Every structure is written in structure tokens, then in C-alpha cells.
Amino acid sequence: MKKLEGQSAELMKRIIHDGDTVIEVDGKKYYLYLTEEPATTVTEDVEADPELKQKLLQAKKDILEGKSYTTEEVMEMIDQGEI
Numbered sequence: 001m002k003k004l005e006g007q008s009a010e011l012m013k014r015i016i017h018d019g020d021t022v023i024e025v026d027g028k029k030y031y032l033y034l035t036e037e038p039a040t041t042v043t044e045d046v047e048a049d050p051e052l053k054q055k056l057l058q059a060k061k062d063i064l065e066g067k068s069y070t071t072e073e074v075m076e077m078i079d080q081g082e083i
Helices: 006-017 042-048 050-064 071-079
Strands: 022-025 028-031
Touching (some): 042 050
């Protein structure tokens, strides 16, 4: 395994992020993929912010109760000043 750093690493990350998982070099095709997900601190962020935690819990409850909206419905509610 070769470790990439700096500009080369950023280029590879952009290629993978953009969904371009096949690149061609000197007439040969190479497939790029992420082998392991980076660790996130989302849980820590949620635990540190009670307001965010409450909003996420309410959203989860709403989804479980079938209270979900399409993008169009949300845009209409915004236009009407409901939210």
C-alpha cells in the first residue's frame, strides 16, 4: 500500500467523492474505492448539544409516526410562512 499525502491525496479524495471510481493511466484502467470509513464524532457532537439532540430525537419520532414531508411540501410550508 502506498500512502498519499498533500495534493495527491486531495486529488484522489475528490475523484472518489465525485463518483469517478475508474481512472485511466497509460491505457490501463484503475478502480478506486474506499476500504474503510473514517471515524466520525457525530455522536459526541449530538451528546454535547442538548438542543440538537432533542431535534434529532423529535425527527426520529416523527418519522416513526409517519410524519414526514416531501421537499415540495416543505417548500410550500416555507412559502406560506408555516415554518
